[in-house]
Amino acid sequence: MDAINSVKGAFESENNCIIEVLGLEASDLKQKISLDSQNKVGAYDLAMADDPWMPELYEAGLFANLTELGYTPDPDFVEESLAIGMHPYSNGDIYTLPFAGNVQLFFYNQKIFDDNNFSIPDSWEGVLEIAKAVHGKDGKVGYVIRGQQGNPIVSDYLPILWAYGGNVFDENWNVIVDSNEAKEALELYIELLENGANYEKNDIVAAVSDGKAAMSLGWPSWYISGETATAAYAPIPGKATDSGKKYATGMIGNWMMGVTTNSANKELAMKFLIYVTSAEAQKTAAEFGGVPTRVSVFTDSELNKKYPYFTAILEGTENSVIRPRTPLRTDIETAYGAELSSAISGTKSIDQALADAKAAIEAIMNK
């Protein structure tokens, strides 16, 4: 919200209009824009949406087709980010543009790594080794998982699953959450917990930035660090073992913005959308916590001096993975998260939890 407010003034004076920004908590936002989409004339000209909501929102016809409104794709956007704005994914018309370039990254305490001469691990085996070396020494925590049911644990576990070569669905939409790769990944996840702790997001940032914990996974929007940062970001390890195959593991979670189908001011709204996602606006917004989505902004030398982790975000985005494109994602995440949570708490064995997760996801898909 601060990022939009920081740039809207220039547009307002140039176009003689007033832009009112309604900031809401994510779930409230989704509820509100879905409700408003039922109205003939919408209350909102533009709406933001989290990337995993997109299949559901596109199918609901919430966003206007920007291609039909005359928009041509700008190659300066990171390709993986722009692909989310297309429906069908990556090859359809453009409906939304990437506003905030969130991608999941490896989040670590620089001082702990420097003091122990650790280098950034490129495998999960390496992460576990560091966690074991750090955990318990001077009360420090090796690795922090975000193991709360639902979205947190699923987002936290999927990059490890991907690094092991596993996934939620295969290319034919068969559920494969109980594959051998998934079992190995969950075993490692539990071992990480044994050499660490289970915190929620605010405590993760506090622990890693304060040097109480060595590593975790995080999102850039959680921790906008400056030059004096104690914690840092790096791309998520893409291999299970040092000698294993490297996979893309950074979960993309861009925030998209689009013109609503029932907007009464489509032309002006699209003009603002193009302006607010422009390189110039993104550079200004970066000073107010905005995470860019354009290559030229990520590679801007001045911004890079101030925000050295921009390189990690760009690299992470270019090697990112998109979550399953299904409108049933929320239900799947809830069911999957509950079973993963049972496994890490020891209520169910790994085999049982993953088999139950498979059955639950299949039931949702067959509804």
Next chain:
Amino acid sequence: MRRNKKSRKILRGTCSVLILIWTLFPVYWMISLSIRDDAELISSLSLFPGSFTVKHFAQLFVRNNFLMAIINSLYITFTSLAFALILGLICSYILARARFKYKLKGPVLFWVLLVRVIPPIAFALPLYIMMNKFSLLNTKIPVILAHILVNIPFIIWYMLSFFSGLPEEVEESAEIDGASDMQLFARIVIPLVMPGITAVAILSFMTSWNEYLYGVIFVQSPSNFTIPLSLSTLNSEQELAQWGSIAAGGIISLVPIALFAIFAQIFLIQGLSSGAVKE
């Protein structure tokens, strides 16, 4: 015997202290969080603040337009409370005193209760569609109407026992003395149930002041944000929770409730003592 009395006194004292700590600690903790600086808030927290700042209070007003949220909350709460009290008290008195044909009193009371016990979200969507049809969504009216809807059943049920408990002879005497129905209700009945009205007003005020669900569904513009809505934007999944500002907002939002409760207590005590002495 004396020892028994003493130990009972100590036990009572200990329980009181524990309950007091249990009740007041969250308030203390909120105050203590609101005055700590950001660095302390993201490190391990001690029981007592290690830093002092009023930055979070200032930020709320400068960045989050919290003054507007306070004004909106006061406007919505007092307007809805006034309507809910007037309508609720009249309904409750009628239900307590009037004789209904076809034994309709029970079903009517049950119907009123249903409005209160059905999950609010069940009303939210039909109300949203209705408000939209009347083009009211860009105003504060939908939220005010929703708060009235929530509070009326509560007021009716809460006041029912107060009205039923009044001796009918008092009302009959007033009628014999020539009081009209309105005079009887306003001048005789209402003063006698003032403690009940005060208590239900405090509880309804709190419900309305803290209400979130209808607010988040009906409010379309930040200029209509209430305090709960404004505070919710400080804790999103995508960004870190701004604990200092949330705590500061919580402290500020406590003030009107506390003032209202203190003010209302005067009526509560007056009502309790009225009629206690035979003159």
